[in-house]
Amino acid sequence: MKVFMLGWEFPPYISGGLGTACYGLTRGLDEAGVEVTFVLPTAVPLDAASHVHFRTPATLMGDLPAGTVLTAEGFQRLTVRALPAMLQAYATAGGFEQMIEQLRQQQNLGALGIPGLTALAGGGGGGGGRSFVGGSPGMYRGDLLTQIQYYASLAVELAKREQFDLVHAHDWMTYPAGLAVSAYTGKPLVVHLHSTEFDRSGEHVNQQVYDIERAGMHGADRVICVSYLTRGIALRRYGVPAEKIEVVYNAVEHPDGGMGEPPPIARDEKIVLFLGRITMQKGPEYFLHAAKKVLEKFKKVRFVIAGSGDMTGQIVELSAALGIGRHVTFTGFLRGDDVARVFRMADLYVMPSVSEPFGIAPLEALSHNVPVIISKQSGVSEVLTHVLKVDFWDVDEMANKIIAVLRHPPLQRVLRQQGQIELRRLSWRDSAEKCKEVYQQLVGVA
Amino acid sequence: MASVVFYFQVHQPFRLRRYSIFDSGTNYFDGRANAEICRKVAGKSYLPTNAVIADLIRMHEGRFRVSYSITGMAIEQFRLYAPEVLDSFQALADTGCVEFIAETYHHSLAFLYRRDEFVDQVAMHRQLMADTFGQTPRVFRNTELTYNNDVAQVAEDMGFDAVLTEGADHILGYRSPNFLYSPPNCGQLRMLLKNYRLSDDVAFRFGNRDWAEWPLTAEKFARWVNQINGNGYVCNLFMDYETFGEHQWADTGIFDFLRAMPGLVMRIGDNNFLTVSEAVDRYPVTAELDIPHMISWADIERDISAWLGNSMQANALYELYALADDVRASGNEELTEDWRKLQTSDHFYYMCTKYFADGDVHKYFNPYESPYDSYINYMNILDSIRTRLGQKKA
Numbered sequence: 001m002k003v004f005m006l007g008w009e010f011p012p013y014i015s016g017g018l019g020t021a022c023y024g025l026t027r028g029l030d031e032a033g034v035e036v037t038f039v040l041p042t043a044v045p046l047d048a049a050s051h052v053h054f055r056t057p058a059t060l061m062g063d064l065p066a067g068t069v070l071t072a073e074g075f076q077r078l079t080v081r082a083l084p085a086m087l088q089a090y091a092t093a094g095g096f097e098q099m100i101e102q103l104r105q106q107q108n109l110g111a112l113g114i115p116g117l118t119a120l121a122g123g124g125g126g127g128g129g130r131s132f133v134g135g136s137p138g139m140y141r142g143d144l145l146t147q148i149q150y151y152a153s154l155a156v157e158l159a160k161r162e163q164f165d166l167v168h169a170h171d172w173m174t175y176p177a178g179l180a181v182s183a184y185t186g187k188p189l190v191v192h193l194h195s196t197e198f199d200r201s202g203e204h205v206n207q208q209v210y211d212i213e214r215a216g217m218h219g220a221d222r223v224i225c226v227s228y229l230t231r232g233i234a235l236r237r238y239g240v241p242a243e244k245i246e247v248v249y250n251a252v253e254h255p256d257g258g259m260g261e262p263p264p265i266a267r268d269e270k271i272v273l274f275l276g277r278i279t280m281q282k283g284p285e286y287f288l289h290a291a292k293k294v295l296e297k298f299k300k301v302r303f304v305i306a307g308s309g310d311m312t313g314q315i316v317e318l319s320a321a322l323g324i325g326r327h328v329t330f331t332g333f334l335r336g337d338d339v340a341r342v343f344r345m346a347d348l349y350v351m352p353s354v355s356e357p358f359g360i361a362p363l364e365a366l367s368h369n370v371p372v373i374i375s376k377q378s379g380v381s382e383v384l385t386h387v388l389k390v391d392f393w394d395v396d397e398m399a400n401k402i403i404a405v406l407r408h409p410p411l412q413r414v415l416r417q418q419g420q421i422e423l424r425r426l427s428w429r430d431s432a433e434k435c436k437e438v439y440q441q442l443v444g445v446a
Numbered sequence: 447m448a449s450v451v452f453y454f455q456v457h458q459p460f461r462l463r464r465y466s467i468f469d470s471g472t473n474y475f476d477g478r479a480n481a482e483i484c485r486k487v488a489g490k491s492y493l494p495t496n497a498v499i500a501d502l503i504r505m506h507e508g509r510f511r512v513s514y515s516i517t518g519m520a521i522e523q524f525r526l527y528a529p530e531v532l533d534s535f536q537a538l539a540d541t542g543c544v545e546f547i548a549e550t551y552h553h554s555l556a557f558l559y560r561r562d563e564f565v566d567q568v569a570m571h572r573q574l575m576a577d578t579f580g581q582t583p584r585v586f587r588n589t590e591l592t593y594n595n596d597v598a599q600v601a602e603d604m605g606f607d608a609v610l611t612e613g614a615d616h617i618l619g620y621r622s623p624n625f626l627y628s629p630p631n632c633g634q635l636r637m638l639l640k641n642y643r644l645s646d647d648v649a650f651r652f653g654n655r656d657w658a659e660w661p662l663t664a665e666k667f668a669r670w671v672n673q674i675n676g677n678g679y680v681c682n683l684f685m686d687y688e689t690f691g692e693h694q695w696a697d698t699g700i701f702d703f704l705r706a707m708p709g710l711v712m713r714i715g716d717n718n719f720l721t722v723s724e725a726v727d728r729y730p731v732t733a734e735l736d737i738p739h740m741i742s743w744a745d746i747e748r749d750i751s752a753w754l755g756n757s758m759q760a761n762a763l764y765e766l767y768a769l770a771d772d773v774r775a776s777g778n779e780e781l782t783e784d785w786r787k788l789q790t791s792d793h794f795y796y797m798c799t800k801y802f803a804d805g806d807v808h809k810y811f812n813p814y815e816s817p818y819d820s821y822i823n824y825m826n827i828l829d830s831i832r833t834r835l836g837q838k839k840a
Contacts, residue, residue, distance in 0.1 A: 297467055386799070388818055400466035404822040410757035411821055418799055 001439055002035040004164040004181060006155060006174035016277055017360045018194050021226070021250050022170050028251075028432025030078055034439070037079045037162055039177075041151060145208060152177040156184050165443045168435070170194060172209060175216025182219075188442040190435075191220040196233050199355040200281055214238050222438050224248050226358035227379020248434045249383050251426040252363035269302045270406045273346035273370070275339070275361055276353075278309035283352035283375065283392045285311075285318055290352070292322045293399035298406055301327065306342050308333040343368035347412070348405050352392045353378050362387065366423050371415035373401050383426065386418035448624070448674040449720040449728070450711055451638065452512040453587075453610060454687040456492070456535075457553055458484055458520045459792035461813050465826045472834065474784060474827045479813060484527040491691035496534040498690075498704050503543045510708045511543045513722045514687070515587055518551030518574055519790055532578070539579040545721035546575045547610065548583035554789035555753060557588055557597060558740075559767035563774070567786070568604060585610065585722045589791050591640065591684070591743040592750060595736065598629035598637070606635065608726040610684065613639035614741050614748035624678020625732035626725075636726050637735060640684040640743060644670060649685040653698035661699070664706035665714075672715035679729040680720075684743070745800065753794040758821040763794060765828055772835045781834055788827065796820035 007022040022038075029036055155177040159167075166188045169178030175191055182189035197205040197213060217223050217240045224246050225231040231247050234240040272291070276282045284305065291303045305315065305328065312330075319328040334342060343349070349365035349372045356378035363380065365372050366387075374381055375392040388401045405411055461483070463476035502510045516535065524532040538544045550556060550567040551574060557564045568586070575581050586606040588597050593611035601609050613623030621627075623639040647667070651657045659666070671681050686693065694700040711717050720728065744752040754760055766788060773785045797817045814820040 293468070385816070386818075388822075389815065396466060396468060400468065400826070401822060403467045404825065408758075408761065408821070408825060410761035411818060413757050414799060415818065 001033075001436070001443065002164040003029070003037070003439065004159060004162060004167045004187070005036050005038050006167070006169040006177050006181075007038050007040060008170060017250075017358070018171060020360055021194060021358075024251060024253060024428040025431055025435065026078060027253075028428035028430075029435065031429055032432045032436050034432070034436055035078075037164060039155060039158060145212075148173055148176055148212070152180040156180050159185055166190060166439055168192060168439075169216065169220075172197075172213045172216060175212055175219075179216060179219045188221040189219065190222045190224060190438060190442070191216045192224045192226075193217070193230055193234060193357070194226055195357045196230065196237070198233055198237055199230075199357055200279075202280060202354070217244075220244075221442050222246060224435065224438065226250050227382055229355075229377070229379045229382065230357040246434070246438050248431050248438075249379070249426070250358045250360050250363075251428045251431050252360055252367055252423065253428070254367060254423070269300050270347040271302050271304055271345055272402055272406075273304050273306065273342060273349045273365075274352075275306040275334070275342065275349065275365075276351065278305065278307050278312045278315055280311065281354055281356070282307075282309075283354045284315045286352040286354075286392055286395055286398065287350060288315065288318050288322060288324070288328070289395040290350075290398035290402060291319075291328065292324050293395060294402050294406075295324055295327055297399075298403050301406060303328045304331060304342065304346070305329070306331040306334050306339075339364075340368065343370055346370045348373065348402060350398070350402065351375060351378065351380075352390075352398065354392050356380065363423065363426065366419040369416050369420065371405055371412050371419065373398065373405070384419075384422060386415060386422050388415070448671060448681055448715070448717045449679060449725055450671060450681045450683060450708075450717065451720055451722055451725045453547065453640075453682070453684040453722060454512065454514045455685070456514055456516040456520050456687045458487070458517075458523050459553070459790040460519060460523070460787045462793065462823055462827060465823055465830070467826050467829075469826065470830070472780075472784070472830065474830070475787070476813070480523060481527040484523045487688060487692055488524075488528040488531045490696070491688050492528075492531045493534060494696070494701060495687065495690040495704070496531075496538060498701055499544075500534075500538060500541070502705065502708055503538070503541045506708060506712070508541075508543055509712065509718065511545075511719045511721045511724065513545040513547055513585070514538075515547040515549050517549065517553040518571055519553055519787070521574065521578060536579060539581065543721075545585070545723060546579050546581045546583055547722060548572050548575060548586045548606070550589055552786045552789050553589050553791055554786070555589060555592070555750075555763065555791050555794070556767075556789060557592065557600070558750075558754075559763065560770050561600065563767075563770055563789075564600070565604065584608070585638075585726065587611070590752075592740055593737065593742070594740045595629050595631070595738055598632055598635055602632050602635040607723060608636040608638060610638050610682075610722065611640070611737075612684075612741050612743040612748050613642055613682070616748070617735065617737050617741055621733065621735075622678050623682060624674050624680055626679065626729050627733055627735040628731045630734055630736050636731055638680065638682050638722060638725060639735075641682045642743070642748075644681060645683045645685050648683065648700075648703075649689040649693065652689075652700055652703070653694045662703065664703050664710050667703070667707055668710035668714045671711050671717060675715050675717065680725050681717075751800065752798050753791055756797070756799050756817075758799075758817065759794045759797045762797065762821060762824050762828070765825070769828075769831060769835065773831075776835060778834075781831070785831055788824075788831070793820070793824055797824070 005026065007026070008019045026036055026038055159181040164187060167178050167182050168190045169175055170192045171194045178189050178191060197210050217234060217238050223234060223240055223244050225234055226249060228247055231245050234245055235242060274284060274287045278284050287303070294301060316330060319325050331342065343365055349362065349370045351359055351362050351372070351374045353359060353375045354377060356375065358379035359374065362372045362374050362384065373388040373390060374384070376389050377392050381389055388405070390398045390401060460475045461480050462474055465474060499512060521532065539546070548568060548571050550564060551570040552567055554567060556567055572583060575583050584607045586601045587610035591610060591612045593609065598609055618639070623641045627637040627639065629635060629637060647659070647662060651659070652662055654660060674681050690700055690704060708719060740750045741748050742750055742752070754763065769785065773782055776782065796812050796814050797820045799817050814823065
């Protein structure tokens with residue numbers, strides 16, 4: 001069984017759950033004996049603008065011809081192909097122009113450090129002679145949607161040279177590519193719904209994005225949703241027939257075992273953690289309102305907000321306006337070991353998401369032995385029972401539960417113990433096996 | 447001849463209302479939910495079953511005899527929400543064929559923490575039985591049939607003739623629950639053990655179509671009871687009264703079964719029905735039964751893990767009884783009654799994490815979405831009690 005998979009980032013270049021999920025699933029498929037050709041866009045990570053030096057797979061390899069094969073450690077049957085498209089997870093149509101502009105500025109300052117990166121669309125002539133990953137000059141022109149179509153055409157080019165049984169496309173930006181490859185090769189298409197425009201933008205959806213999502217779901221042979229919550233949205237808001245939909249829950253990488261660092265010297269303050277993108281979907285303002293209520297009764301607590309996003313400025317101001325500024329710490333975006341470190345320091349993890357298709361972060365918290373409060377409006381609340389659940393808007397109840405966890409060690413203890421046990425039931429291998437079943441249904445039929 | 451000893455537990459807790467850390471009232475109980483549930487169970491179970499029992503008593507002219515333990519918590523709620531239920535129990539008492547058993551008024555686990563509190567609650571309950579039904583109980587059963595040798599000692603000191611408990615395999619071994627036993631180091635006290643196989647056949651398996659023995663007809667059951675002849679004296683059928691109509695809905699045929707069964711039992715093999723003290727008076731003790739560790743009739747384990755299986759439960763019970771000295775010394779009746787209602791074992795049952803992921807019996811009428819919610823709610827209320835005690839002192 002060979003799969004042509006249109007995916008996203010590979011660690012450590014992850015900007016959120018989407019990359020983690022793709023990686024985890026691919027790993028699981030690898031273990032399940034499925035051969036995967038994993039196609040990545042080699043975009044520059046957006047938040048790189050805040051770093052002087054940054055790395056992408058491309059920079060590690062210097063100047064490579066298009067579609068170079070990368071190897072990934074620890075995989076048996078995985079082939080990774082990088083396509084030169086300016087696509088990056090969580091980009092919005094509006095933000096694309098801005099992203100290009102930032103990158104051009106960085107390049108002009110010589111701050112990017114990518115050898116041979118040509119002038120970006122609309123920029124001054126000159127530039128270097130060699131092109132970026134073998135593409136033609138000026139290909140990064142146009143808006144996000146143009147890039148998506150460009151990516152689709154690159155994918156078809158690549159697909160012509162590959163052998164596979166079906167196509168699996170993750171989230172909306174790859175759907176056009178998935179549709180194109182499926183149409184060209186005649187192979188069945190599975191689209192994987194990690195989130196919808198309704199989750200990301202509430203009711204003010206971008207019509208073009210919605211249309212792409214809808215086209216992808218209707219054009220595919222199967223739609224895999226990460227939760228029944230998301231399945232419901234696919235049924236009601238996109239008109240996808242029920243028999244086309246499969247629910248496959250995400251999972252979490254299990255830590256390697258070992259105790260890790262011993263806990264730091266006891267500190268006075270408890271730490272309540274929010275870790276995720278600071279954007280409407282994740283409900284950061286509810287976190288702060290609950291924090292204020294908690295501080296009415298319980299003073300020795302610090303609220304840590306780890307992440308970055310379009311609402312960061314707003315949230316910083318809100319913490320000041322609520323008068324709790326000195327109890328709130330903003331860490332910015334955390335990567336790699338820093339994530340593990342902040343989890344180990346936390347006494348409690350809170351996910352007040354407004355609409356979370358799944359939510360891998362609570363699983364990561366549990367794997368680091370941190371008790372968890374999650375919003376009921378999340379896919380992960382369908383699989384976890386040993387966590388505290390609350391409606392995202394109910395800041396009183398959120399505060400009630402936060403205070404209870406901080407005040408009562410037995411509660412923490414049982415949540416931790418039971419959470420660890422429950423976590424063992426969730427594995428990427430199981431998710432992969434379910435995907436494999438879907439593949440077999442399609443390939444058997446086709 | 448074998449004697450069927452029916453014992454029915456009748457209990458409803460005062461369920462707590464949602465009480466967050468920000469709440470400050472002193473009304474801890476969810477009046478609306480409790481009223482609704484009380485009336486619902488009255489309609490589906492208590493009233494129809496009492497009617498069947500009354501009919502059977504009349505029909506069999508006194509040969510059909512049963513025993514009940516009705517908790518103080520249930521009786522208070524009947525008075526508040528469904529007085530006709532209390533009337534129907536009193537009517538049953540008047541037939542002379544019904545015996546009432548003593549227990550802790552508040553259906554509590556006080557025995558494990560405060561003996562003085564335990565003794566007071568049993569005395570309160572005895573008084574309640576006398577006031578309500580005109581009976582002085584001779585037989586005692588601890589909350590949810592929790593029992594060990596110490597319970598027996600205290601029961602004997604309090605003047606009871608017999609104690610009921612669970613016929614758990616791990617304490618009986620090869621022995622049968624169909625005989626009478628006595629605890630070690632007791633003079634007169636006798637033990638009646640629940641025949642859990644036959645009891646649970648009625649209470650749990652009756653309506654289950656996947657059960658090998660479904661449908662359980664009255665004839666079949668009467669034959670099973672008859673097999674005890676020669677193999678024992680008593681067939682102790684101990685169960686929750688809600689079995690009839692609530693746990694087993696009317697459409698399973700449970701009421702028809704109940705109606706038909708006594709006649710058939712009496713006809714097939716000349717067996718009879720006795721109340722608990724009648725059984726104790728009639729039959730001799732067969733052996734001594736040493737039970738050093740607490741047992742109960744709950745879950746598969748038949749121990750106390752349903753109420754004391756995790757840290758939250760242990761912590762909640764500890765904090766509750768840590769207030770005992772101050773509450774008992776406070777002289778504040780309202781506060782004391784509130785604190786006592788918080789002792790009802792159900793509150794800790796709701797905190798059990800044992801089968802939470804499977805979601806079964808523990809969720810029945812469980813007002814909480816999770817055991818964690820129940821613990822958080824409970825501890826917030828204990829805070830309030832503590833605050834009231836503090837104010838009392840000040």
